[in-house]
Amino acid sequence: MESTNKIAILGANGKAGKFLVNEALEKGYQVKILTRNSNNMTITNENLEVIIGDARDFFAICELLKGCQTVINAVGQPKNEPYIFSTVTKHILKVMKGFEIKRYILISGGSVNVAGDQRIVNKIGAHLFKVFLPKMMQDKYKELQIIQSSDVDWTIVRLPFVMDGKGIGKIKESLVDMPGIKIKNGDIAPFVIKQINSERYVGKCPFISN
Template sequence: MLLETLNVIAIIGGTGRAGRYLAQKALESGYSVRMLARNPDKATIKDDRLQVIAGDARNEQDIRSLLEGCHAVINTFGQPVKDTPLYSSVTHTVLTVMQEYGITRYIGVAGGSLNVQGDKKSFLNRIASTLFSILLSKMIADRKKELDLLMKSDIQWTLVRLPFVVEGLETSHIKENLRDIPGRNITNSDIAKFLVGQVNEMKYVKRTPCISN
């Protein structure tokens, strides 16, 4: 089932590893794009439908400038693992501004190590999730806080859980599973394809699908 057609997408993290191909895929799919970039020079796409806004996702005013006039948000904000996790803080700001502007569609990403009620992960994936919760406890705790913020909100959100992200072109198939990570890797081109495909799709609204190649 499709959502009401949404035409202008705001992208956060569009120059990072997971989101590198998001803007291009959104443009190819017929959308106009507003993208936030700390370093606009990294955004090399030239298209009249793409507006690159210099700013920082941690700055509320920059988020306001980005989201003005948009119909949907794709958030692939990323950080080095050693940094203090800010995922929930950034998402909180985004959700607050979305509500003020009347934007209803949000698509975000998280790691496959994030456990969600109802999961039925394989033995190996359960071990991996446990190791991540020990080695990266602050990040996992912040990701859980982010998910809690989404679950308490009234917007039409989707949080996509990813395995290891690798550089690569689109493949012929993306595996999807609501309860477990279906594979070890996914290309960043396929991530872009899947995320953009969710903008006008209701299948995973208020759900946390796992994808892989």
């Protein structure tokens, strides 16, 4: 896998995003982020570049990904707007192809069920999300199909309920079931940043939890 020096992060102002930015900077990466409002970003660092724009804007994605070797997508859903997940990923993958970027890491929820999942609780949970949030899940599965049919080195990190706060420093990982019901958002970033140059979960959808 190609060594990465510069990464692009979408959703940097979200629950997990700020921890992702800090973790990446602490590990010595150059980081580019996309935000609609620069006032929301309180982190300052000479290795941090802020791009103002919307993740649904193809040209904003082009500007963000320029010069990067890895893309981390932690975009959340804007309130009272059509679901954006598949649109954002479609733009990202198109730009990645143009720039010959290979590594794509998506932060997603445990409600997305993939082939190989075993635990019945996960499957019931995924079914309930389909019942109560059908449009969201339709868009999430569309996003999944787009990623799985791409030729990038992708990883989809699936999360349980995310709680605010510093991490406890220990997580559980599984490819077949959600190992716990919650995770501190400070524990997400170390796992995700570690995946940048790791092939362990390429083409896979690991669950992580505390």
